[in-house]
Amino acid sequence: xxxxxxxxxxxxxxxxxxxxxxxxxxxxxxxxxxxxxxxxxxxxxxxxxxxxxxxxxxxxxxxxxxxxxxxxxxxxxxxxxxxxxxxxxxxxxxxxxxxxxxxxxxxxxxxxxxxxxxxxxxxxxxxxxxxxxxxxxxxxxxxxxxxxxxxxxxxxxxxxxxxxxxxxxxxxxxxxxxxxxxxxxxxxxxxxxxxxxxxxxxxxxxxxxxxxxxxxxxxxxxxxxxxxxxxx
Amino acid sequence: xxxxxxxxxxxxxxxxxxxxxxxxxxxxxxxxxxxxxxxxxxxxxxxxxxxxxxxxxxxxxxxxxxxxxxxxxxxxxxxxxxxxxxxxxxxxxxxxxxxxxxxxxxxxxxxxxxxxxxxxxxxxxxxxxxxxxxxxxxxxxxxxxxxxxxxxxxxxxxxxxxxxxxxxxxxxxxxxxxxxxxxxxxxxxxxxxxxxxxxxxxxxxxxxxxxxxxxxxxxxxxxxxxxxxxxx
Numbered sequence: 139x140x141x142x143x144x145x146x147x148x149x150x151x152x153x154x155x156x157x158x159x160x161x162x163x164x165x166x167x168x169x170x171x172x173x174x175x176x177x178x179x180x181x182x183x184x185x186x187x188x189x190x191x192x193x194x195x196x197x198x199x200x201x202x203x204x205x206x207x208x209x210x211x212x213x214x215x216x217x218x219x220x221x222x223x224x225x226x227x228x229x230x231x232x233x234x235x236x237x238x239x240x241x242x243x244x245x246x247x248x249x250x251x252x253x254x255x256x257x258x259x260x261x262x263x264x265x266x267x268x269x270x271x272x273x274x275x276x277x278x279x280x281x282x283x284x285x286x287x288x289x290x291x292x293x294x295x296x297x298x299x300x301x302x303x304x305x306x307x308x309x310x311x312x313x314x315x316x317x318x319x320x321x322x323x324x325x326x327x328x329x330x331x332x333x334x335x336x337x338x339x340x341x342x343x344x345x346x347x348x349x350x351x352x353x354x355x356x357x358x359x360x361x362x363x364x365x366x367x368x369x370x
Numbered sequence: 371x372x373x374x375x376x377x378x379x380x381x382x383x384x385x386x387x388x389x390x391x392x393x394x395x396x397x398x399x400x401x402x403x404x405x406x407x408x409x410x411x412x413x414x415x416x417x418x419x420x421x422x423x424x425x426x427x428x429x430x431x432x433x434x435x436x437x438x439x440x441x442x443x444x445x446x447x448x449x450x451x452x453x454x455x456x457x458x459x460x461x462x463x464x465x466x467x468x469x470x471x472x473x474x475x476x477x478x479x480x481x482x483x484x485x486x487x488x489x490x491x492x493x494x495x496x497x498x499x500x501x502x503x504x505x506x507x508x509x510x511x512x513x514x515x516x517x518x519x520x521x522x523x524x525x526x527x528x529x530x531x532x533x534x535x536x537x538x539x540x541x542x543x544x545x546x547x548x549x550x551x552x553x554x555x556x557x558x559x560x561x562x563x564x565x566x567x568x569x570x571x572x573x574x575x576x577x578x579x580x581x582x583x584x585x586x587x588x589x590x591x592x593x594x595x596x597x598x599x600x601x602x
Binding site: 230 | 453462
C-alpha cells in the first residue's frame with residue numbers, strides 16, 4: 139500500500155484544505171502536508187468542510203518551504219493544469235498510480251495560480267488530469283479527489299458489473315422456463331388468439347425479454363403471485 | 371460522442387448546482403436537468419460557484435418529477451453510495467462509460483439523503499464509485515466530476531507518459547555520447563585520478579545517469595556552457 143503524501147503548497151482557503159481532507163478520506167489516503175497555508179487547517183471552517191475527516195487535518199504537518207516538505211521523500215510529482223516551458227515527463231493520473239512506489243509525494247499548487255515553476259522543477263515528473271482543454275480549472279480538492287480516486291481504484295478490485303441480488307439469487311434456467319410455461323398457458327387461456335405461424339416467434343420474444351431481465355427466484359415468485367400463475 | 375445527460379434530483383444548495391456545472395464543463399458535458407431544485411440554478415450563488423460554466427446553468431431544464439425528466443431518454447443510470455435492498459446491476463464508472471449509448475441520463479440524488487428507492491427503481495442500472503467504504507460520502511459535484519472524468523477519458527486518448535520538450539527535442543545518442551566524452555575528458559584533466567580497474571564501471575554509471583535523464587539538445591548545450599566543456 140504505497141500511499142502517496144498529499145502536499146498542498148500555499149493553499150489560500152481553509153475550506154479547501156478541509157475539502158481536500160474529505161477527498162483524501164474518500165480515497166483512503168491519510169497523510170497531508172501543508173506548506174505555509176494562508177488559513178489554519180484546524181479552523182472551524184476547515185474542520186466543517188472536512189465532513190468528518192478531521193483526523194487527517196489534526197495529523198497534518200505544516201512546513202515552511204516545499205524543500206522541507208519533500209526532504210524525506212524519494213519521489214515527487216507535481217500537478218499542473220497548464221503546460222509550462224519546462225522539459226518534464228507528464229503522466230496521466232491512471233499511469234501515475236501504476237508507477238507509484240514508496241515514499242512518494244504529490245504537489246498541489248495554490249487555488250488561483252497553481253504551482254510555481256520553481257516548485258515544479260523540484261518534482262521528478264508531472265501529473266496532468268485529462269480535462270476539457272477549454273476549462274481545465276479544477277477546485278483544489280477535486281484535483282486531489284481525481285488522483286486519489288485513481289489510486290484507490292489501483293489498490294482495490296471491483297467487478298466492472300455485478301448483479302446485486304441481496305438475499306435471493308438468480309433463478310435457474312429450469313425455474314425461469316417453468317415460469318415462462320405458466321405465462322404461456324395464461325396467455326392461451328386469457329389473451330387473444332395467436333396464429334400458429336406467429337406463435338414460435340412470440341414465444342422467443344417472451345424468452346428474450348425475461349432472459350435479459352435476469353430474474354431472481356424472489357422476483358419469479360412475485361410475478362407468479364401478481365399474475366396468479368400456477369402450474370395447472 | 372454519446373454525451374450523457376446529468377440529472378440532479380431535488381438538489382438542495384444552489385452552490386452545488388453551480389459546482390456541478392463547473393465539473394461538467396471540466397469534462398466536456400453540456401446537458402443539465404434539474405428536478406424540483408430547492409434553490410434556483412440561476413441565482414448569484416449558483417452562477418458564482420460555476421466558475422465560468424454559466425452557459426450550462428442557463429441552458430439547464432427544470433422538471434417537476436423524475437419521470438418527466440427521463441421521459442425522452444432510452445437509458446437511465448442511478449448513482450448511489452450505499453447498497454439498497456434492490457436487485458440491480460451495478461457498474462463501476464469506468465465500466466459504465468464503456469456501456470454508454472445514445473440518449474443516456476444519469477440520476478444524482480439530493481445532497482444529504484441520496485436518491486430515493488423509487489427513483490432508483492426507474493433506472494436500468496446503478497453506477498457505484500469505488501471509494502473507501504468507511505467514508506463514501508462525496509459532495510454532489512464531486513460525484514458528477516468522477517463520472518464525467520471517466521467519460522472524458524473514454525472519449526480522448528492521452529499517452530500514459532510523454533516527455534514534453536517544447537521547442538527543443540531529445541538529443542540523439544551521438545550528441546549524448548559526444549557530451550559524455552567531453553565530460554570524461556574534463557574529469558581526467560581536473561578531477562581526481564581514477565584507477566584503470568574502476569574506470570569502466572564509473573563511466574557506465576555516468577552513462578546510466580544521463581541516459582535516464584533523457585537530455586534534450588538544449589539541455590546538453592546548457593551543460594556544455596555551464597561546465598565549460600569543449601571537444602578539445
